[in-house]
Amino acid sequence: MTVTQTQSQAQTAARSAAAVAHLRPAFHIRPPRGYLNDPNGPIEVGDDVHLYFQSRPTLDLQMPVEWGHATSPDYVRWTLHRPAMAPQPGGPDTDGCWSGNTVLDDNRVRAFYSGNVEGRPxxxxxxxxxxxxxxxxxxxxQVVPDPEQALMFRDPFVWRENDTWWLAVGAGFADRGASIALxxxxxxEHWTYEGPLAELPRGIAAGEDTGAAWECPQVLTLDGRRIAVVASWSPERGPAEVLSFDVDVRVTPQRVDHGTNFYAASALRDSRFGPLLFGWLTEGRDRLGWTDDWAGVISLPRVVHLGPDGSLRSTPVPTVDTLRAGPGSPADGVSTGPQCEIAVPEGPGQVILHFGDQERLVVELDTDTVTIDRTHASLDNHAHGGRMQVIEAFDPTSGGPAARIFLDGSVLEIFTSSGRVLSTRVYPTTPPPWRIEATANAQYWRLAS
Structure with missing residues (x-):
């Protein structure tokens, strides 16, 4: 290869990166390049919160994952660090440091996670x-033995309760269904098996596949109730949806996020804002559409609580308000860049993001529903489209707007007044400025990167 060819390829890559620069999230966690997936082990240490995540320095998915690392003083402004953990050649994680969590033990941070070694079941x-x-x-x-027979066994979650340490591991069994081993x-240091914390034969609940196994189990205590958050998984389909349920009452598992691109939730049981969840926002585009040098992003941190029906509800971490650049202004007719917030005080209403003459995203607020329509959001054939909807979206007594819409490049997260949330990805080919068409009382803020 000649120097001229190398320079030409570099120039082509630079032009390609510039063409999609508006798709890069700015205030959501992501590495500068490479691949990111599951968030792991959020923990407060002193005044800072630490968040880890599975990552690879390139888009080569055959490369073993390591634990990327970011810290923040406020949950919205993050500093990336060198990986906190990397596979040890010849060790129990030689082919990847997979998902888990962290706890404080005598002022030391201790991680529990899944170590991957190719060829082992x-x-x-x-x-x-x-x-x-x-x-x-x-x-x-290693702290607990591998099972003798299981479809899957991974992703530990450790917490302390009543002077006892507990460890939950995601699992699935051909004859018992999805399971959380406790x-x-x-x-x-020394662990005793207590049996399953919860098990459920695979089926359809509230319209969702409950899974042949559960990944990334998280256990929260909300209103005195033990709430499990799991990622539904099966050998033939892979990841499905994140579900939550009361492990004692055994209510029907329900979706945690009603969008298309939220998976592998990671919980912080106790924070300065109360119980929190982070999630992996998947790409929402075919692999052939990864024309830049990064993929994967972490959701906004969410403060969680229980709704009247026992489902898990979410609000954005309060400090997200500090990203607002200046006072709010009427949203209708505003020209915007790729980072903004739009709040609709009450429904019914509509917000349309006009990216270009042929690209637009539509958010509809009806009597009790919110609908996101990506049908015409992108001319990129690799970008996913379609519609998503959530019912029972509004609670007029909440004191908040009917919907808060956060746009960060290709990331879209919508929080409703009843605590429902929809996360998805959009890939307009047209760079900003974009135009907002909105209900008359909608408010707009530009958000600082």
Whole structure:
């Protein structure tokens, strides 16, 4: 290859990156390049929150994942660091440091996660300790034995309750269905199997596939009730939806996010704002459409609570308001860039983002529903389209707007006054400025990067 050819390829890559620069999220967590998926182990250490995530430095999905790392003083302004954990050659995670969580143990941060070794039937449950405040973790060791027979066994979640440490692991069994295996310990070193925390034969509940197995189990205590958050998974279909349910009452599992691109939720049981969830916002486009050098992003952190029906409801972390650049203004007719918030105080109403003459995104607020229509949002054949909808979307007693719409490049998250949330991705080929057509009382803010 000649120098001229190399320069030409570099110029072509630069032009391609510039053409899609408006799609890059700015205030959602993502690495500068490479691939990101599951969020892991959010934890508050002193005044800072640490968040880890599965990542690869390139888009090569055969490369073993490591634990990327970001910190923030306020949950909205993040600093990326070097990976906190990487696979150890010849070790129990030699082919990838997979999902898990972190806890504070005598002022040390301890991680529990799944170690992947190609050729083994399961990802072993490992632990590793950080002695520098969560910046890096030492060597790993296995803490519970692999199962003898299971469809899947991975993604530990550890928490402390009533002076006892508990460990939940996602699993699935051919004869029992999706399962959460439960262990207990007095010292985080020696674990005793307690049986399944919850199990459910595969079926359809509230219109959702409950899964042959559950990934990424998280356990929250809300209003004195133990709430499990799981990612529904099956060998033939792979990931489906994130579901929540009361493990004691065994209410019907219900969706946590009603959009198209939320998966692998990661919980922080106790934060300065209360229980929180993060999620992986999947791409919403075919792999052939990954024309830039990054893929994957983390959702806004969500404060969670229970709705009247026992379902998990969400509001954006309060500090997201500090991203607003200046006072609000009427949204209708505004020319906007790729980072903004639009609030609709009450329904019915409509917000249309006109990206170009042939590209638009429509958000409809009806009597009790919110609908996102991506049918004409992108001329890119690789971008996913279609409609998504959530019912029972509004609570006039909440004190908040009927809907808060957050746009960050290709990320769209909508929070409703009843605590419903819809997350999706949009890929307009037309760069900003874009025009907003909105209900007369809608408000607009530009959001700082």
């Amino acid at each position: 399961y990802q072993s449950v490992l632990t590793a300790v950080s002695d520098d405040g969560g910046m890096t973790f030492g060597p790993a060791r 262990y207990r310990s007095a010292d985080l």
